[in-house]
Amino acid sequence: xxxxxxxxxxxxxxxxxxxxxxxxxxxxxxxxxxxxxxxxxxxxxxxxxxxxxxxxxxxxxxxxxxxxxxxxxxxxxxxxxxxxxxxxxxxxxxxxxxxxxxxxxxxxxxxxxxxxxxxxxxxxxxxxxxxxxxxxx
Amino acid sequence: xxxxxxxxxxxxxxxxxxxxxxxxxxxxxxxxxxxxxxxxxxxxxxxxxxxxxxxxxxxxxxxxxxxxxxxxxxxxxxxxxxxxxxxxxxxxxxxxxxxxxxxxxxxxxxxxxxxxxxxxxxxxxxxxxxxxxxxxx
DNA sequence: AAAATTACTTGCAATTTGCAAGTAATCTTA
DNA sequence: TAAGATTACTTGCAAATTGCAAGTAATTTT
Numbered sequence: 001x002x003x004x005x006x007x008x009x010x011x012x013x014x015x016x017x018x019x020x021x022x023x024x025x026x027x028x029x030x031x032x033x034x035x036x037x038x039x040x041x042x043x044x045x046x047x048x049x050x051x052x053x054x055x056x057x058x059x060x061x062x063x064x065x066x067x068x069x070x071x072x073x074x075x076x077x078x079x080x081x082x083x084x085x086x087x088x089x090x091x092x093x094x095x096x097x098x099x100x101x102x103x104x105x106x107x108x109x110x111x112x113x114x115x116x117x118x119x120x121x122x123x124x125x126x127x128x129x130x131x132x133x134x135x136x137x
Numbered sequence: 138x139x140x141x142x143x144x145x146x147x148x149x150x151x152x153x154x155x156x157x158x159x160x161x162x163x164x165x166x167x168x169x170x171x172x173x174x175x176x177x178x179x180x181x182x183x184x185x186x187x188x189x190x191x192x193x194x195x196x197x198x199x200x201x202x203x204x205x206x207x208x209x210x211x212x213x214x215x216x217x218x219x220x221x222x223x224x225x226x227x228x229x230x231x232x233x234x235x236x237x238x239x240x241x242x243x244x245x246x247x248x249x250x251x252x253x254x255x256x257x258x259x260x261x262x263x264x265x266x267x268x269x270x271x272x273x274x
Numbered sequence: 275a276a277a278a279t280t281a282c283t284t285g286c287a288a289t290t291t292g293c294a295a296g297t298a299a300t301c302t303t304a
Numbered sequence: 305t306a307a308g309a310t311t312a313c314t315t316g317c318a319a320a321t322t323g324c325a326a327g328t329a330a331t332t333t334t
Contacts, residue, residue, distance in 0.1 A: 009183070009247075010233075010234060010241045010243055011161065011230065011234060012162060014233050015161060019158050020156070020157070020158065025146075025152070028148050037281085038282075039279085039281075042281095045143070045146060049323050050283085051324090054283080075330080075331060078280095088236055088240075092229060092232040094232075095229040095231075097148060099225055099228070100147030100148065107147075110147065174312085176311060176312075186292050186293065187313070188293090189290090189291070191312080191314080211301075213312070
């Protein structure tokens, strides 16, 4: 949460906001799955600790990458979603997936999606981006 | 250095390799500047600590993102350079710069470069990529 | 009204970071 | 050629962060 920037380098500034081992995984969940609550994120395969999750949600919100809303179905739950600033991280995530595809073995359930992103990157980004934008509107 | 993967998710696996606050800054230096020694990296604006630098150089080398060679001018110095695997991170860094350009103020000395990357992304990536590949060859 | 869910918070041990000082192997200079 | 300067690390230790196990508090369900 406290994070003064280490330099004026934009890359370094970006890393100050979301350059840790967990933040981008939350962004990923919001971007490519239907997860949008605290409990949803907890269930992700990496097994984030509850306190870390709370702290990351807070800092991502402070950085305006995500926002927290009332959950329409429950007063206990919150509902998180990406802001435009968060949606704009999509091209970075896509490039990360494409890099991964080259150097890791891809789980079967992701192969088709990656393949789509590889064949028509701009189209793929636009598609996902629009889908996310509709959630905001 | 010890880092078993948290899940099979390629994004998470990538973050396990270089998803910390320092690794990508070393990659950045190797990619966009002429820095290539331990001392060079130390001088970067962010002020990395000597032990962290040593530890990151080691883990990046273990992940085959960089390699350490003899320095042609001195036996004391080492010379680090990107491997092809490291060079392939370029599109990710470029997207990070483009995102930054939208949400941070860009230092003057970077504006021209970013502008080039924005106008012709693929051309820009190819140019830098070739330049780096020549160092390997 | 009691039990279960959901979203956190708290306490604490273990790991990682950051800082200041070494150290060791070259190089440079007088 | 001996003394000092460079370069690349390593070490020790305090401070910060992480990870885990237990709470807690506000709903929701039964």
